[in-house]
Amino acid sequence: MSMGRTQRPSGRLPAATKAAPRRFASPLPTVAAGVGLVVLVLAVGYFWLAGLVHQLTPRHTLAVGTLAVAFGVVGVIVARRQPRNRIGWILLGFVALLLFGRLAGSYAVLDYKAGHHGLLLAPVAVVLANTVLILALLSAPLIILLFPDGQLPGPRWRRVLWVYAGLVICVMTVAGANAVAAVAQHDIRVNSDGNLTSSGRLPGWVASPPVWLGAVVVVGLVGIALSIAGRQVLSWRQATGERRQQLKWLAFGAAVTVVWLIGMLVHPSRFRDCGAAGQHGHRDLEVPAV
Numbered sequence: 001m002s003m004g005r006t007q008r009p010s011g012r013l014p015a016a017t018k019a020a021p022r023r024f025a026s027p028l029p030t031v032a033a034g035v036g037l038v039v040l041v042l043a044v045g046y047f048w049l050a051g052l053v054h055q056l057t058p059r060h061t062l063a064v065g066t067l068a069v070a071f072g073v074v075g076v077i078v079a080r081r082q083p084r085n086r087i088g089w090i091l092l093g094f095v096a097l098l099l100f101g102r103l104a105g106s107y108a109v110l111d112y113k114a115g116h117h118g119l120l121l122a123p124v125a126v127v128l129a130n131t132v133l134i135l136a137l138l139s140a141p142l143i144i145l146l147f148p149d150g151q152l153p154g155p156r157w158r159r160v161l162w163v164y165a166g167l168v169i170c171v172m173t174v175a176g177a178n179a180v181a182a183v184a185q186h187d188i189r190v191n192s193d194g195n196l197t198s199s200g201r202l203p204g205w206v207a208s209p210p211v212w213l214g215a216v217v218v219v220g221l222v223g224i225a226l227s228i229a230g231r232q233v234l235s236w237r238q239a240t241g242e243r244r245q246q247l248k249w250l251a252f253g254a255a256v257t258v259v260w261l262i263g264m265l266v267h268p269s270r271f272r273d274c275g276a277a278g279q280h281g282h283r284d285l286e287v288p289a290v
Contacts, residue, residue, distance in 0.1 A: 028083030035092045036076035042099035043068050049106040053114050055192065064102065071095040086150035087143065094139050101132035105194025112190050123183040129194040130179040131172060138168045141225045144232055153231060160224060167220045174209060 047065075050056045072095045078088030104125040111122035141164070145157065152158055182188055182198050189198045 026083060029080040032076055032079035032083065032088065032092070035079070035089075035096070036072060039068070039072045039075075039092060039096050039099065042096060042103060043072075046099050046103040046106060049103060049110065053106055053109045055106055055109065064098075068095050068099060071098075082150075084150070086146050087148065088150075090139065090142055090146065094136055094143065097132050097136035097139070101129055101136060102194075104132060105129035105190075108190050108194040109192065112188055113192065123188070126183055126188055126190065126194070126196065127176065127179040129190075130196050131176045134171060134175055135168070138171065138221070141228050145228045147232065160227070163220065164224045167217050167224075170213075170217050171221075 043065075047056065047061070050060075071091045075088050075091030075095065078085055079092060080088075082088065107119070107125040108122060108129050110116050111119040112126070145161070146152065152161070179196060182196055187198045189196065191197055
């Protein structure tokens with residue numbers, strides 16, 4: 001009898017052992033699904049508000065919708081199945097910033113251009129609309145650099161990444177300071193995309209950076225982005241099998257993004273707004289109409 005009693009606890013050990021892995025399961029797939037839900041809410045909110053202020057054209061709706069669906073769906077799938085792959089999280093971050101910036105721009109238009117004055121946090125929306133979109137656009141090269149496994153290609157790219165981050169901080173500082181100055185001085189005028197057509201009155205290089213500094217920043221950003229793209233082109237020539245198929249998808253996504261950017265940058269409203277701002281003697285400080 002005593003032997004039977006001592007053997008009962010040992011019979012329960014396998015069940016407890018099997019249950020242990022479930023108890024410590026990674027929460028990252030659930031987090032990925034949650035971020036995907038946030039992206040969906042941002043998309044619905046943006047399209048509703050953009051329709052309210054008459055921003056949506058068929059081309060604009062197709063461009064933003066296609067990009068949001070493509071990046072959002074792929075981001076959720078990668079983040080859920082391979083949560084340690086940074087690509088999925090960067091894709092989700094990119095599309096979330098994109099939609100959040102556009103949502104803020106539409107909200108700013110609703111207050112400062114459509115006549116619904118006094119909306120809650122409207123000045124904050126102006127600052128976000130003129131900074132968040134820049135951050136979204138400048139994060140896009142990271143997707144190409146870390147593709148497909150989310151790892152840096154080599155140690156030397158870590159230094160390149162730090163330089164790129166420094167250049168991004170310079171751009172964000174100038175854009176953010178000018179937006180905050182316009183809000184602080186109650187000199188807020190926006191175009192039909194929510195971008196500022198007034199820049200405030202800031203002293204020193206923040207208001208008007210030296211030409212050489214602007215050239216260094218632009219050349220640095222473009223140069224690093226082209227070197228990242230060039231590395232993938234070289235790897236395409238040597239790739240075979242699954243790796244080559246992955247690079248085809250990357251090339252397709254890059255092509256869609258470039259066409260989308262070109263379409264948004266040549267939006268007719270940008271030229272009308274630039275001309276109006278020039279007649280009033282104000283310098284334009286605009287973000288690409290994403």
